[in-house]
Amino acid sequence: MNQSHIRIAIVDDQRLFRGGLRMILDQQPNFRVVFEAGNGKQFFERLAFEPVDVVILDVEMPVMDGLETLTKLSNDHPDIRTLMLTMHDSDRLINHLMQLGASGFLLKDEEPQVVCQAVEKVANEGVFFRDYVSKALLRSSRSTASNLAADRLLNAKLSERELQVLDLICKEKTSKEIADTLYISIRTVEGHRRSLQEKTGAKNLAGLVLYAVRNGMV
Structure with missing residues (x-):
């Protein structure tokens, strides 16, 4: 900031x-x-x-x-x-x-x-x-297996780049670190993050991590 x-x-x-x-x-x-x-x-x-x-x-x-x-x-x-x-x-x-x-x-x-x-x-x-x-x-993701099938359907809507960004978010990387890793600008990273939140319905980055966990991505 x-x-x-x-x-x-x-x-x-x-x-x-x-x-x-x-x-x-x-x-x-x-x-x-x-x-x-x-x-x-x-x-x-x-x-x-x-x-x-x-x-x-x-x-x-x-x-x-x-x-x-x-x-x-x-x-x-x-x-x-x-x-x-x-x-x-x-x-x-x-x-x-x-x-x-x-x-x-x-x-x-x-x-x-x-x-x-x-x-x-x-x-x-x-x-x-x-x-x-x-x-x-x-533990919650394992106990709510019935919800995973519906959640996984959303994965098809995520691009390969968005999945890469989500993976790095789950690894607690900053926007700058994600940009450096993927050789893209910080503004592009922020755009992918906004797109991920819109597609998954997540309210913030914690919601994106929750989504990834529930889908067995981390």
Whole structure:
């Protein structure tokens, strides 16, 4: 991204947790915590006046929880990247959050350096997956075999170049790295990414990875 700082919002109903997380993020010179909020409603009230690049969003909150907030964000602000926070790493929850448009998923007991890495990656690359997220998606793809036949039909609509780009996205390559690998321009990479999202119905890069996993491509 062009700006010098990654603008961050922390949305969690536990004030002490928000404060601790803010202290961790504030230590990074390229991070700027723009504001904190105790629920989704407060978040959208602040967002109207203070734009952000990344939202660290708790799943369980009063008034307006993380699921409702994520859904509205995906629909109204698709350019904002969302990292979901939760105490639970159930396969069902992870899959649901990815389908709603989350850019990544973090447990609340992650190490501080993992949180910083996650913010950096979703801001600059659009997606962040921990091992347990990838495993949850794979287990889900095996348990929903009936859906794969319908999903595979979409593969016929993907060009060879789009499949190459999708493969590199799943390997967490940046647009520049994809462009260098395939000897094409970054603008062309972005065009392929938009086309992939339109053809697969994915809301963001995480959705493209989810699509690839469900089709047995990774």
